[in-house]
């Protein structure tokens with residue numbers, strides 16, 4: 001069934017958007033000039049699709065704590081937190097110190113180092129299901145390696161994933177799958193539809209190497225899985241003899257032991273990324289020793305896992321400070337509670353203003369949707385009018401608040417209580433400014 005977008009007061013909304021875009025352009029002459037220049041060398045002036053927004057993207061020249069500064073001299077309260085990789089704020093002094101020490105000790109040894117032992121120990125002690133871990137350079141790579149391992153370990157090829165899930169640039173499953181996805185047999189299951197997904201998994205079980213799942217669809221709109229859905233996936237993976245791979249690239253920051261602890265689920269493999277390298281390029285996959293030890297290079301017939309920068313000293317050093325000093329389990333718990341409280345405040349604000357907006361999410365990760373009804377499945381998002389997302393995004397930029405164009409927010413530790421108050425009042429003011437459109 002196709003759900004038609006709810007189009008609100010179309011001519012007024014189009015006019016408001018045109019006016020907001022013009023206003024943005026007038027306030028961003030440098031962004032326009034730089035975009036023109038960038039277009040000559042980078043397709044669309046861009047090298048990371050998700051960052052693009054119209055009419056031209058802002059160009060950031062500096063960042064500090066929870067603030068960004070653009071080429072046009074504007075500053076922004078940063079609610080996006082580098083899509084969750086910027087958990088510690090920009091240029092945290094402890095991370096800077098770790099990085100300068102690492103740089104002084106020498107970059108790229110081309111040999112085993114010492115720091116990778118400590119970072120691996122921190123990770124395995126934090127996530128109950130991870131007995132051994134290996135590092136990669138991105139979350140995408142971590143998922144690719146976990147799936148390769150699942151295929152080898154089971155001798156099967158097919159991977160079950162949720163429609164609408166994002167597991168990396170070549171593992172994106174909205175709209176049936178991205179044209180640049182890595183090749184491989186994929187079985188699509190509906191997200192948060194427990195019985196419908198179970199039927200497919202039962203039918204396809206003997207072909208499945210793995211079920212790969214985000215505990216919360218992150219890029220897909222911060223839609224947390226129902227606990228019963230995750231429990232069903234665990235059950236069906238075991239029944240089929242397939243591996244359950246939990247993609248915690250985003251959600252591992254939730255609570256003391258990641259979403260797996262919250263859901264009480266034990267995956268066979270977990271993939272990690274984002275903030276865990278202290279803001280450096282990072283990815284990791286880990287799980288049961290018996291599976292991961294297939295990579296033990298001292299074993300005859302060991303699986304190869306290459307990567308020039310897998311144990312790069314900057315990431316290892318920053319990762320230790322991040323996980324040991326800045327984000328121990330009790331801080332993770334407190335930050336999760338803070339995020340829950342912030343999201344509740346936003347939803348209370350929307351109700352008080354009578355606007356058709358809601359905030360979905362888990363802990364410090366959330367997405368604002370131009371919808372009255374809280375979405376729980378990707379299909380629920382089809383009813384959103386994307387023009388309202390752009391309007392709010394541009395109005396918030398003007399107010400000096402930065403979030404993702406799609407409404408995504410990943411709260412960083414650098415945000416103070418005063419910053420969060422400021423964010424709530426800026427969002428409230430932006431909605432009130434065009435109340436007729438947002439409340440229609």
Ligand SMILES: Cc1ncc(COP(=O)(O)O)c(C=O)c1O
Pocket residue numbers: 083137138139140141143166167168169214218219247248249250273274282283
């Ligand atoms: C759930 C999830 N998995 C994997 C990835 C890919 O990570 P990376 O961008 O480091 O390749 C992302 C990135 O947004 C993600 O949100």
